[in-house]
Amino acid sequence: xxxxxxxxxxxxxxxxxxxxxxxxxxxxxxxxxxxxxxxxxxxxxxxxxxxxxxxxxxxxxxxxxxxxxxxxxxxxxxxxxxxxxxxxxxxxxxxxxxxxxxxxxxxxxxxxxxxxxxxxxxxxxxxxxxxxxxxxxxxxxxxxxxxxxxxxxxxxxxxxxxxxxxxxxxxxxxxxxxxxxxxxxxxxxxxx
Amino acid sequence: xxxxxxxxxxxxxxxxxxxxxxxxxxxxxxxxxxxxxxxxxxxxxxxxxxxxxxxxxxxxxxxxxxxxxxxxxxxxxxxxxxxxxxxxxxxxxxxxxxxxxxxxxxxxxxxxxxxxxxxxxxxxxxxxxxxxxxxxxxxxxxxxxxxxxxxxxxxxxxxxxxxxxxxxxxxxxxxxxxxxxxxxxxxxxxxx
DNA sequence: AATTACAATGAGTTTAAAGTCAGTGAGTTT
DNA sequence: AAACTCACTGACTTTAAACTCATTGTAATT
Numbered sequence: 001x002x003x004x005x006x007x008x009x010x011x012x013x014x015x016x017x018x019x020x021x022x023x024x025x026x027x028x029x030x031x032x033x034x035x036x037x038x039x040x041x042x043x044x045x046x047x048x049x050x051x052x053x054x055x056x057x058x059x060x061x062x063x064x065x066x067x068x069x070x071x072x073x074x075x076x077x078x079x080x081x082x083x084x085x086x087x088x089x090x091x092x093x094x095x096x097x098x099x100x101x102x103x104x105x106x107x108x109x110x111x112x113x114x115x116x117x118x119x120x121x122x123x124x125x126x127x128x129x130x131x132x133x134x135x136x137x138x139x140x141x142x143x144x145x146x147x148x149x150x151x152x153x154x155x156x157x158x159x160x161x162x163x164x165x166x167x168x169x170x171x172x173x174x175x176x177x178x179x180x181x182x183x184x185x186x187x188x189x190x191x192x
Numbered sequence: 193x194x195x196x197x198x199x200x201x202x203x204x205x206x207x208x209x210x211x212x213x214x215x216x217x218x219x220x221x222x223x224x225x226x227x228x229x230x231x232x233x234x235x236x237x238x239x240x241x242x243x244x245x246x247x248x249x250x251x252x253x254x255x256x257x258x259x260x261x262x263x264x265x266x267x268x269x270x271x272x273x274x275x276x277x278x279x280x281x282x283x284x285x286x287x288x289x290x291x292x293x294x295x296x297x298x299x300x301x302x303x304x305x306x307x308x309x310x311x312x313x314x315x316x317x318x319x320x321x322x323x324x325x326x327x328x329x330x331x332x333x334x335x336x337x338x339x340x341x342x343x344x345x346x347x348x349x350x351x352x353x354x355x356x357x358x359x360x361x362x363x364x365x366x367x368x369x370x371x372x373x374x375x376x377x378x379x380x381x382x383x384x
Numbered sequence: 385a386a387t388t389a390c391a392a393t394g395a396g397t398t399t400a401a402a403g404t405c406a407g408t409g410a411g412t413t414t
Numbered sequence: 415a416a417a418c419t420c421a422c423t424g425a426c427t428t429t430a431a432a433c434t435c436a437t438t439g440t441a442a443t444t
Contacts, residue, residue, distance in 0.1 A: 005441060043393045109298045110220060150377045157353030158346050185342045189381045197411060235423045
């Protein structure tokens, strides 16, 4: 059984992670521990009670983020979805985390190495699911003879491009505003 | 006529810009003025004789970079190239600046606003040329009925994805190693 | 009830970066 | 050739971030 202290500690840890998530989503990963502490309503030192370094905080945050994405996608793969439904679901998941995800793909190369590994894992889960759906779809729809990794990378490439250049397309959420267009045209591209 | 001093000053300015280019290409835009001064073999203060702030240095560097890319591409558009040749030429230009360009697309969102404008200009030049080539190509080759901006964005999306995730594909230059594959499959995608 | 453990605090330390400026000596002007 | 100008220098200042630690008060243990 958990003591009051343990409960309190875990709660504080979660508050810090949530605050960091929000700060990073809004400001990018250059947000400081001062800002995070203020947002979490804890003192600066408390952050270092829970996380030895900022890098460690980022890695923990990314691991949590990865699990959450994973969960969302697992629910999807159980159903026997069409390609179109899957792509829509993928975008819908990303919309939930849009600001944070945008910062992540844009700044991943300046994050600690371990963070990259976590990110690669996230990508491979998506890759795996898309792979399955495409294989299934090939029986129904005529899909071009193009290597699977190109099919996958051009999908991710397209939506990452829209995300990192959001400001070129809309003032609001680029995924919300261009979802249908992206899915429709991407399918046109890979269909024979 | 230029005095010795003017010549000297311009030379120093160029040396600093070149050193900054190299440092940013190798280390990303978190490279410091100390590093740049060392690489340029000038004292720290000299940088601020030529550029009032680091942001200004970055903007000047990007403007020069933009002009260079522009020059390369203008030479291309004069000739009546095929789509395949144009894409190959585009990649070849990027290969010349690969490390720097990689950092640029990956960190553009954390650079000063003015830098973004310069970058948008660079993109639109490429967009304009690709547009022309595609329009011309439509007569020869059956290209899908997909909006031009999707055609353009999926090309840039694809190569930017390969560039920012270079490490997933190869230890060396991803453009050199995957050039043919990228061009070939991209054309397959947009062709009817 | 007394003692011990520890989560949280926030002022203080360290570090590293950008930016400043008086001084120097070679170049330029008169 | 004397007076002046200015590119360049590098030690210094400022700023802002991460990280530390003695102290405090509440929870847990004895």
